[in-house]
Amino acid sequence: MPVGQEKIKLTLQDANLQLALYNGTGRLKDKRTVAVAPDVLPDYQELRDSANQLKRHTMENLDYYLQQVEANVVAHGGKVIFCKDGPEVADFVLGLAKERKASLIVKSKSMTTEEIDLNEKLEEHDLESVETDLGEYIIQLAHEKPYHIVAPALHMTRHQVADLFVKKLGVEREIVIEKQTMIARRVLREKFLAADIGITGANFVVADSGAVVIIENEGNARLTSSAPRIHIAVAGLEKLIPRAADLAVFLKLLGRSASGQPLSVYTSFLSGPRREGEQDGPEEFYLVLLDNGRTRLLADREKRESLFCIRCGACLNTCPVYRKIGGHSYPGVYSGPIGAIITPQYQGVSANPWLPFASSLCGACKDVCPVKIDIPRLLLDLRSEVIESQQSDVQSRMERLSFKVWSWVMRTPWAYEFGGIMAQSLMPLASIFGPLKAWVSQREAPEIAPKSFRKMWRERGRK
Numbered sequence: 487m488p489v490g491q492e493k494i495k496l497t498l499q500d501a502n503l504q505l506a507l508y509n510g511t512g513r514l515k516d517k518r519t520v521a522v523a524p525d526v527l528p529d530y531q532e533l534r535d536s537a538n539q540l541k542r543h544t545m546e547n548l549d550y551y552l553q554q555v556e557a558n559v560v561a562h563g564g565k566v567i568f569c570k571d572g573p574e575v576a577d578f579v580l581g582l583a584k585e586r587k588a589s590l591i592v593k594s595k596s597m598t599t600e601e602i603d604l605n606e607k608l609e610e611h612d613l614e615s616v617e618t619d620l621g622e623y624i625i626q627l628a629h630e631k632p633y634h635i636v637a638p639a640l641h642m643t644r645h646q647v648a649d650l651f652v653k654k655l656g657v658e659r660e661i662v663i664e665k666q667t668m669i670a671r672r673v674l675r676e677k678f679l680a681a682d683i684g685i686t687g688a689n690f691v692v693a694d695s696g697a698v699v700i701i702e703n704e705g706n707a708r709l710t711s712s713a714p715r716i717h718i719a720v721a722g723l724e725k726l727i728p729r730a731a732d733l734a735v736f737l738k739l740l741g742r743s744a745s746g747q748p749l750s751v752y753t754s755f756l757s758g759p760r761r762e763g764e765q766d767g768p769e770e771f772y773l774v775l776l777d778n779g780r781t782r783l784l785a786d787r788e789k790r791e792s793l794f795c796i797r798c799g800a801c802l803n804t805c806p807v808y809r810k811i812g813g814h815s816y817p818g819v820y821s822g823p824i825g826a827i828i829t830p831q832y833q834g835v836s837a838n839p840w841l842p843f844a845s846s847l848c849g850a851c852k853d854v855c856p857v858k859i860d861i862p863r864l865l866l867d868l869r870s871e872v873i874e875s876q877q878s879d880v881q882s883r884m885e886r887l888s889f890k891v892w893s894w895v896m897r898t899p900w901a902y903e904f905g906g907i908m909a910q911s912l913m914p915l916a917s918i919f920g921p922l923k924a925w926v927s928q929r930e931a932p933e934i935a936p937k938s939f940r941k942m943w944r945e946r947g948r949k
């Protein structure tokens with residue numbers, strides 16, 4: 487699948503996709519605006535401040551909270567597995583599946599497992615791993631990556647889903663969304679009942695109780711974590727929060743920022759396997775804590791703020807760039823403003839040097855972020871890193887030279903005036919052949935005034 491420039495061009499040329507993107511993100515954006523309005527949530531700004539402080543405190547004391555969470559999970563009969571990267575997570579799951587003779591895994595939506603391509607790695611070893619969130623199930627059938635952090639199939643129409651179900655599930659073509667849901671439900675019920683292992687993500691991991699908190703709307707995460715005999719929760723290290731009481735802050739912000747809901751439909755607190763006398767729950771529970779570049783980020787005081795993210799997706803819905811280029815134009819699974827700051831930090835800035843520049847720096851992302859991450863500042867820091875890493879690059883040398891010339895022109899009145907005259911005569915040609923061609927293909931170039939201000943000033947006899 488193409489990514490980057492090629493995918494951006496394809497997305498911009500696809501009128502249906504543009505409409506789906508604009509409407510899908512617009513709906514989520516509008517719902518959020520209503521849900522956090524001052525008359526609905528008067529303490530919204532105070533909640534954002536608290537969320538930011540709580541995340542900052544947790545990241546600054548992560549070593550302490552990691553030990554605390556491990557002790558509490560073990561006390562409840564579970565195990566904590568620390569993994570450096572994706573292959574270590576896959577090795578753990580594969581090893582456990584082999585030991586327990588498991589052949590089928592059900593999964594609930596988890597960006598962390600998408601980040602490490604867990605499904606693909608398990609399938610390479612003939613272990614069937616089925617996504618059970620409807621959007622995730624659809625994109626798994628389509629062999630695609632999530633298009634959006636909270637709405638993975640945001641880009642697909644019901645007609646495309648109907649065709650996909652016919653092709654992959656051999657069912658009658660059905661375009662009514664509720665009926666499509668019932669088709670998926672019938673298939674997935676069987677999978678839940680037959681699965682040996684359930685893998686979930688975690689929205690929060692609570693240090694003082696060892697509980698994993700999972701927030702969802704469909705109930706599939708609850709089934710994934712309770713129907714199979716083994717439950718594995720995979721979470722990034724940044725998902726820790728100190729106390730269960732802190733959820734009073736985060737739960738008020740997450741649903742509202744993601745989809746405008748005061749609370750998502752299901753909030754599950756899971757701590758350890760089923761205990762004696764309990765009817766439901768798994769026999770074994772494992773909490774996998776993933777690093778995958780997070781500790782490197784943590785060590786950077788300026789940029790560790792990126793780890794505060796609670797994956798609500800609000801910054802995507804408001805971003806003028808994401809709303810045009812869509813989720814599949816970004817490398818990695820995290821798209822939009824949050825993707826533009828964490829992907830380069832996980833993968834290194836030289837892997838995708840254009841990514842921190844995929845922003846207009848309008849600041850809309852910062853305004854809607856429930857944990858107040860200063861995304862524009864982080865983007866600027868990353869841009870500086872990209873430029874530093876390209877010191878010897880020809881394009882970068884040309885860019886520096888252009889800015890030097892620009893700076894000289896701005897300080898030299900006769901050169902500035904001459905530049906104005908040249909721009910006036912060359913503008914029409916530049917928009918046909920030159921660098922402005924692409925720009926004016928989407929919008930109208932402003933007309934250059936027939937007389938410059940300096941000329942008019944002189945004509946009035948002023949010096």
Ligand code: SF4
Binds near residue numbers: 851
């Ligand atoms: S950066 Fe902020 S707005 Fe964007 S997904 Fe993360 S928490 Fe939400």
